[in-house]
Amino acid sequence: MSWFEKLIPSRIQTEGRTRSVPEGLWSKCSECSAVLYRADLERNLFVCPQCEHHLRISSRVRLDLFLDKEGRVELANEVQPVDALKFRDTKRYKDRIVQTQKSTGERDAMVVQKGFLMGIPVVACAFEFSFMGGSMGSAVGERFVRAVEAALADSSALICFSASGGARMQESLLSLMQMAKTSAALARLAEHGVPFISVLTDPTTGGVSASLAMLGDLNVGEPKALIGFAGPRVIEQTVRETLPEGFQRSEFLLEHGALDMIVDRRNMREELARVLAKLGNLAHPVVEFETPV
Amino acid sequence: MDLKFLDFEQPIAELEAKIEQLRFVGDDSQINISGEIERLKGNSRTLTKKIFSHLSSWQIAQLARHPQRPYTLDYLDTVFTDFQELHGDRMYADDKAMVGGLARLEGIPVMVIGQQKGRDTRERVQRNYGMPRPEGYRKAMRLMKLAERFGLPIITLIDTPGAYPGVGAEERGQSEAIARNLFVMATLKTPLIAVVIGEGGSGGALAIGVGDRLLMLEYAIYSVISPEGCASILWKSADKAEAAAEALGLTAERLAELDLVDEIIKEPLGGAHRDLESMSEALKTTLLKHLADLQAMPTDKLVELRNQRIRSMGRFREA
Numbered sequence: 001m002s003w004f005e006k007l008i009p010s011r012i013q014t015e016g017r018t019r020s021v022p023e024g025l026w027s028k029c030s031e032c033s034a035v036l037y038r039a040d041l042e043r044n045l046f047v048c049p050q051c052e053h054h055l056r057i058s059s060r061v062r063l064d065l066f067l068d069k070e071g072r073v074e075l076a077n078e079v080q081p082v083d084a085l086k087f088r089d090t091k092r093y094k095d096r097i098v099q100t101q102k103s104t105g106e107r108d109a110m111v112v113q114k115g116f117l118m119g120i121p122v123v124a125c126a127f128e129f130s131f132m133g134g135s136m137g138s139a140v141g142e143r144f145v146r147a148v149e150a151a152l153a154d155s156s157a158l159i160c161f162s163a164s165g166g167a168r169m170q171e172s173l174l175s176l177m178q179m180a181k182t183s184a185a186l187a188r189l190a191e192h193g194v195p196f197i198s199v200l201t202d203p204t205t206g207g208v209s210a211s212l213a214m215l216g217d218l219n220v221g222e223p224k225a226l227i228g229f230a231g232p233r234v235i236e237q238t239v240r241e242t243l244p245e246g247f248q249r250s251e252f253l254l255e256h257g258a259l260d261m262i263v264d265r266r267n268m269r270e271e272l273a274r275v276l277a278k279l280g281n282l283a284h285p286v287v288e289f290e291t292p293v
Numbered sequence: 294m295d296l297k298f299l300d301f302e303q304p305i306a307e308l309e310a311k312i313e314q315l316r317f318v319g320d321d322s323q324i325n326i327s328g329e330i331e332r333l334k335g336n337s338r339t340l341t342k343k344i345f346s347h348l349s350s351w352q353i354a355q356l357a358r359h360p361q362r363p364y365t366l367d368y369l370d371t372v373f374t375d376f377q378e379l380h381g382d383r384m385y386a387d388d389k390a391m392v393g394g395l396a397r398l399e400g401i402p403v404m405v406i407g408q409q410k411g412r413d414t415r416e417r418v419q420r421n422y423g424m425p426r427p428e429g430y431r432k433a434m435r436l437m438k439l440a441e442r443f444g445l446p447i448i449t450l451i452d453t454p455g456a457y458p459g460v461g462a463e464e465r466g467q468s469e470a471i472a473r474n475l476f477v478m479a480t481l482k483t484p485l486i487a488v489v490i491g492e493g494g495s496g497g498a499l500a501i502g503v504g505d506r507l508l509m510l511e512y513a514i515y516s517v518i519s520p521e522g523c524a525s526i527l528w529k530s531a532d533k534a535e536a537a538a539e540a541l542g543l544t545a546e547r548l549a550e551l552d553l554v555d556e557i558i559k560e561p562l563g564g565a566h567r568d569l570e571s572m573s574e575a576l577k578t579t580l581l582k583h584l585a586d587l588q589a590m591p592t593d594k595l596v597e598l599r600n601q602r603i604r605s606m607g608r609f610r611e612a
Contacts (some may be wrong), residue, residue, distance in 0.1 A: 084551065084608035085542050089527035131522045138607030145604065167495075169527060172541045173553055176495060177606040183472060184479035184603040191480070192473040207517070209457075210471040210496045229467035229496075231459030238458050245349045248463060256464050 002087050029053055045265050053266050054222050056202060059111040059126035060106075062161050066269060067124055072115035075123070076146040080107050081139040085172055093170040096132065104131045108139040109164070112147040116118035118273040118285040121156040123147050127163045127208070136208050137171040141178030144212060150183040157195045157276050162213040165231075168205020179211035181256075186215045197272055199251070200227045200259070218260045218275060221250030222268075227258075296567070299355050301344065305563075308337045341563050346427030348512075350538040350547075354520060356512040357491050361566040363573075364423075365392055365407030365450045368490065371573035372580070373398055373405060377437075381432060385465065386430030390421040390457070391501075393436045398448070399581055404440035406433050407450030407490070407499055423492075424457035427470035430500050434474050437481060446484040446584055449501040454519065471500040478503040479603060482596060484587035486580060488558075489513040489545075490565075505599050506583045507553065509545035510576075511560040516543035553606070556583075 027036050031053035041048070045065055046055040063072075074210075087093040101107055109131035114123050125147045126132040134142075144160070151158040167175035189196055198216030200209070202225035208227055213219075221227060228235075228248035236243060246252050253259045263271045273285040298306035315326055348356070356362070369376045373396035380387040388485045393406035408425060411417030433449075440447045456467055477514075478485060485504030493502070493515030509515065518526075520538035525531045542548065545557045559580050561568035587595060 038363050044599045077609045080420055080610050080612055082608055082610050085540070087540050089523075089537075089540060139609040141607050142609050169518055169523055169541075171608075172517050172543065173515055173554060174551065174607055176499055177553065177603075178470075179499060180475050180479070183475035183604050184503070184600060187353055187479040188600070192474075209519040210500075211475055212472070214466075214469040214472040218537055227468075228463050229456065229471070230463070234458045235460065235463065239460060243460065247460070256466070258466050258469055 009196065027055075030055060033280070037284040047265055052223065052264075054202065054224065056129060056163065058130065059106070059109075059161075059163075061126040062126040062201075063111060063113050063115075063124055065265075066159075066161075067113060067115040067117060067122070068119070070116070072113050075112040075114055076143040076282070077107065077112075079139050079142045079146070081137055081171075083170070084138070084174060085170070089170075096170070100131050100204045104128060106131050108143065109134045109136070110140045110143045112143050114150055114156075117159075117269060117276065120273060120276050120280070120282065120285065121154060122159055122255065122276070123151040123154070123156055124159045124161070126161040128162040129203075132165075132168060134162075134208070134273055135166060135168035135175070136137055136164060136178050136182075137175045138178060140168075141175075141181045144178075144182045145185045148182075148189050151194055151196075152189060155192075156193055157197065157280070159197045159199065159272065160216075161199045161201055162204045162208050162210060163201045164204055164206070164208035164213075166208055166210075176207065176215075178278035179207050182212040183215060186212060190217070197275065199268070201225050205229065206210075208291075214258070216260075217279075219258065220272070221253060222265055223250055223262055223263045225250045227253050251272055294296060297361055298357070298518065299352070299359065301348075301352050301355075302341075302563075305341050305344065308333060333442070337477050337519070338562065345563065349535070350514075350542070350544050351520065351535040353544050354514050354538050355514050356564050357514040358566060359566055360412075361385075362491050363569050364412075365405075365409045365452060365490070365567050365604055367569060368407075368450060368573060368576065369396060369405060371569060372577045373403070379436060382428040382429065382435060384431060384537060386426075386428045388421075388425050388432055389419055390423050390425040390453070391429030391433055393433060395445075398577070398584065401584070402445055402585075404436055404445045404447045405450065406436055406447065408453035408497075408501075410452060410491075410583060421457060423453045424455060425453065425497060425500075426457050426459070426462045427465040427467050430456070430467075430470040430474050433501050434470075434477055436542070437474075437477065437485075441481050441483045444483055446486070446588065447504070448580060449485065449487045449504070451487060451489045451493050451498045451502050451513075451515075452491035453494045453497050454492055455494035456500065471496050473561065474500045475503055479600060480596060482592045484584065484590075484595060485599075486583055486587070488576070488580070490576075493543075494519060503603065505587050505595060505602075506555045508556050508558060508579060509554050510558050510565060510572075511545055513545055514543040515545075515554075516541050551608075 029048040032051035034050040083094040378394040410423035411420040438447040462510040487502040520534040524533035565572040
């Protein structure tokens with residue numbers, strides 16, 4: 001409760017006021033708790049203007065911010081999940097799918113789009129973390145492979161923004177095999193000399209980090225993203241000691257040689273365009289900074 | 294070594310104890326009780342058959358982790374000959390949770406790679422309970438590439454609870470090590486047969502398991518997560534491991550139904566640990582059969598078929 005609210009007599013205080021900030025007007029930084037004007041935050045690509053924390057964003061917002069406005073086409077959206085195992089924990093997987101599809105508006109945890117990055121043709125995909133923790137099941141694996149195939153067909157670079165807890169438990173071994181499937185597709189891409197840039201965002205762990213996300217020709221991290229094979233809680237339970245500050249964050253991975261670079265979200269377009277232009281022996285892309293809305 | 298019995302095998306254990314007792318008596322008395330012993334042995338076999346004819350997924354998981362279950366080095370002794378272990382990843386260390394080297398299968402030179410668990414406390418620690426660190430996966434990759442250069446088929450024996458989740462493992466890139474192996478195995482220009490001999494624990498198992506054939510022993514398991522791990526995440530209680538094991542469908546039989554496993558290798562009555570010799574014989578015969586098929590194929594075709602196989606994995610619908 002803020003000092004101001006404490007001054008207000010309790011009978012005129014609105015209950016839960018602080019929580020029910022009108023959607024789309026005010027946001028709170030999940031790191032420093034600063035209350036931010038939503039429009040400012042958006043203009044700043046969902047990076048907290050106070051503490052530079054990179055807030056988690058949806059797959060669609062991600063691609064909107066990354067690709068040029070013109071010439072975007074969605075790919076592989078027809079691929080949808082099924083409950084092949086009739087998996088049931090406290091809830092049926094089938095029901096979870098329907099429920100999550102409703103709440104997120106996505107059919108599964110990955111969105112693929114073909115388009116341009118500062119005029120350079122690319123295929124870009126992004127994990128949807130709010131869809132069952134961005135977990136990779138058969139549909140996500142298939143969508144990723146179709147993204148790879150689209151990149152191969154046009155010889156355009158592939159960029160993947162990962163945000164995932166790992167393989168989807170409800171599809172059991174079928175999910176595990178998506179690690180093999182996505183990695184094998186990337187091996188074909190590499191054989192044909194088509195570049196793949198993997199951008200690891202908060203969080204990228206488990207089966208996704210142990211397959212496609214670590215296989216970039218360039219591995220790029222967003223600042224302070226949690227990246228690792230095992231989750232910090234599992235490690236803590238195994239080694240029975242508290243983990244050092246900053247363990248499994250992008251900066252830690254850069255230090256240990258797992259990432260090529262850490263790129264601020266606000267520079268992502270320009271940095272990656274400059275990389276792709278050089279790999280493709282193209283002229284320097286337009287460096288005049290532009291912010292797509 | 295005395296046979297260890299699992300909980301669900303207790304009725305068999307009791308019968309076997311009775312047989313032992315009679316044998317003991319028989320040794321120092323003149324009474325002929327061999328007839329009685331034979332009868333009880335027959336009963337024990339019938340009972341074992343009965344119990345093993347309807348095992349639950351959880352019971353199979355316990356068999357896969359049986360402390361007396363044959364491990365990779367046991368099969369290197371019985372199925373293969375002329376084994377020479379090769380060590381180290383050439384970068385950091387030699388991981389003893391992953392073993393590998395040159396051997397012969399019925400005279401054919403092959404590369405064998407597998408996770409290795411320990412038999413007693415000291416060895417378990419030394420082998421890190423069969424949980425490899427990045428250097429283990431990098432050693433495996435080095436040996437696979439070595440095999441490729443000399444045209445040797447690769448046989449991997451999978452038996453691990455998973456890749457080790459530790460601080461050092463993360464620092465040295467556990468994710469990258471596993472991912473790189475998946476990438477490399479997809480294009481290896483030599484046959485690769487993977488066999489799950491015990492526990493197939495998630496990415497740590499898959500990291501040596503992508504190839505032209507996936508075989509499983511009858512009571513081996515293979516899963517994206519351990520039943521205990523799955524239960525504590527989805528049911529918020531590790532006690533639900535039994536239900537999780539069932540839901541995950543981690544047995545050879547269920548996985549074959551999903552077309553993920555090419556062949557299930559039958560185990561002797563009571564499990565592989567009851568009769569290593571006949572288990573080894575069955576494993577050897579099956580390996581030779583698949584190896585002959587794969588070696589008859591031109592390399593391009595082999596790699597193409599492998600990629601088609603990997604490409605087709607998964608169940609989804611299009612709308």
